Every structure is written in C-alpha cells, then in structure tokens.
Amino acid sequence: MKASMNIVFNLFLYLIICCPLFLLLPDNIGLISFVFNNKKLIVFCSKVLDGDTIIFDKKYYGRLAYIDAPEMKQRSVGKDNVPVGELAYKYLKQKIEGKFIKIKIIEKDKYGRYVIRIWIWNDKKRENNKVEKLGDINLQIVEDGYAVLYTFAQFESLEEKMRYVRGYFSAYIGGKGVWSSSGLMVPYKYRKIKRKK
Numbered sequence: 001m002k003a004s005m006n007i008v009f010n011l012f013l014y015l016i017i018c019c020p021l022f023l024l025l026p027d028n029i030g031l032i033s034f035v036f037n038n039k040k041l042i043v044f045c046s047k048v049l050d051g052d053t054i055i056f057d058k059k060y061y062g063r064l065a066y067i068d069a070p071e072m073k074q075r076s077v078g079k080d081n082v083p084v085g086e087l088a089y090k091y092l093k094q095k096i097e098g099k100f101i102k103i104k105i106i107e108k109d110k111y112g113r114y115v116i117r118i119w120i121w122n123d124k125k126r127e128n129n130k131v132e133k134l135g136d137i138n139l140q141i142v143e144d145g146y147a148v149l150y151t152f153a154q155f156e157s158l159e160e161k162m163r164y165v166r167g168y169f170s171a172y173i174g175g176k177g178v179w180s181s182s183g184l185m186v187p188y189k190y191r192k193i194k195r196k197k
Contacts, residue, residue: 040104040119045096051088051146053113054096056103061113064138065106066155066164067147068187070178071194078182087178088146095137096120143167145177151188 043056051069054062069092074085102119109115118137141147142164149168155161172179185193 040102042100043103045099045101048089048093048097051085051092051141054092054118056101061111062103062116062118063109063111063113064141064147065115065117066150066153067138067141068150069141069147070184070187071190074185074187074190076178076181076183077185080182082178082181084178084181084184088141091144091146091177092137092141095140101137139164139167143171143176145171145174145179148184148186151186 043060044058045054045056046058047055049055049061050072052064052067054064056062069088070085072085072089074083076082076084096118099120103114104117106115106117120135120137142149149164153161155164171177178184
C-alpha cells in the first residue's frame with residue numbers, strides 16, 4: 001500500500017513540476033506546433049502588432065487564420081484618407097491585448113508565425129449569471145468590418161467558410177468598420193504594390 005502511494009505521489013509531482021517546464025523549452029524546432037497542432041491552448045496575449053498579428057506568451061508570434069487586416073500604414077483609397085490599418089489594429093488591441101485567450105494552432109507560416117484561431121471570454125453576464133460562451137475573434141473581426149477574407153485561406157469545413165463569407169458580405173454591405181470609409185484596397189494587393197516600390 002505504501003509503495004503504491006509513493007508511486008502515485010511521485011507521478012503527481014512529475015505532472016505538477018515537470019510538465020509545465022516542458023512549455024518553457026525553446027521552440028527552435030517547432031516543438032510547440034508539433035505537440036499542440038490543432039489543439040486548443042490558453043495563452044496570454046502579450047502584444048497586438050497589427051490587425052491580424054499578435055505576440056502571445058511574450059515570445060510567440062501568431063497570425064490570425066482566415067483573415068487579412070489592413071496594414072498599419074494603410075489608408076483608405078478615397079477622398080477621406082482614413083487610416084484603416086490603425087482602425088483594425090485598435091479594434092484587435094481593445095479586444096485581446098493583455099488578456100488570456102484561447103487559441104488553436106493550425107500551422108506555422110513561411111515567416112515562422114503560428115497561424116491561429118482565437119476565442120475570448122465575453123465579459124458580459126447573462127441574466128442567469130452564467131458567463132456567455134467564447135467568442136470567435138477571427139470571425140468577429142470580419143463581421144465587424146476590420147478585415148477581409150485571406151485569399152489563400154484553407155478553411156476546416158465548407159460550413160465554416162460560409163460563416164466567414166456571410167460575415168464579410170454583411171460588413172461590406174452594412175458599411176461597418178473600415179468599409180465605412182470611401183474605399184479599401186485589399187491588403188494583399190497593398191503589400192504587393194509596396195514591395196515593388
């Protein structure tokens with residue numbers, strides 16, 4: 001009996017002490033993405049870099065899946081010259097910076113960033129005092145008009161793709177977010193033009 005209790009205690013210590021240390025290992029070989037690919041993790045959003053890129057847990061770069069937000073210096077193409085890149089950045093920053101978020105790592109992109117989906121807990125409570133369920137930030141950004149659909153996105157299902165397409169057209173037709181300005185050049189084309197200069 002004493003021997004089995006000793007084994008259980010040692011196993012418990014191992015799980016409590018050693019497993020969390022595993023997460024502190026350097027990610028030189030993509031260890032985090034190998035171990036956690038397609039799994040959901042709770043992480044801390046350390047910093048928002050622009051409308052679709054973040055730093056989480058102080059050292060990992062994350063690129064939001066399925067969406068393409070205007071670049072930081074990008075402005076609307078019409079007469080009103082709205083700083084649409086800053087609007088998208090401020091929107092995402094207000095939503096997640098300095099908060100714990102739930103992410104799903106989909107893959108690593110060619111720049112070494114983790115392509116991720118993000119969910120947040122709603123701060124509001126329902127009438128019955130239960131916290132509302134998680135909100136899909138990637139989809140909310142599109143629905144609120146602060147990003148377009150990423151041209152080369154590989155959605156997990158057709159149903160999911162249709163949710164994003166409906167959100168995109170609803171924001172566009174409703175003139176939400178950056179669509180309230182006089183015109184928006186798709187960020188992909190904007191980057192292409194900037195690279196040629």
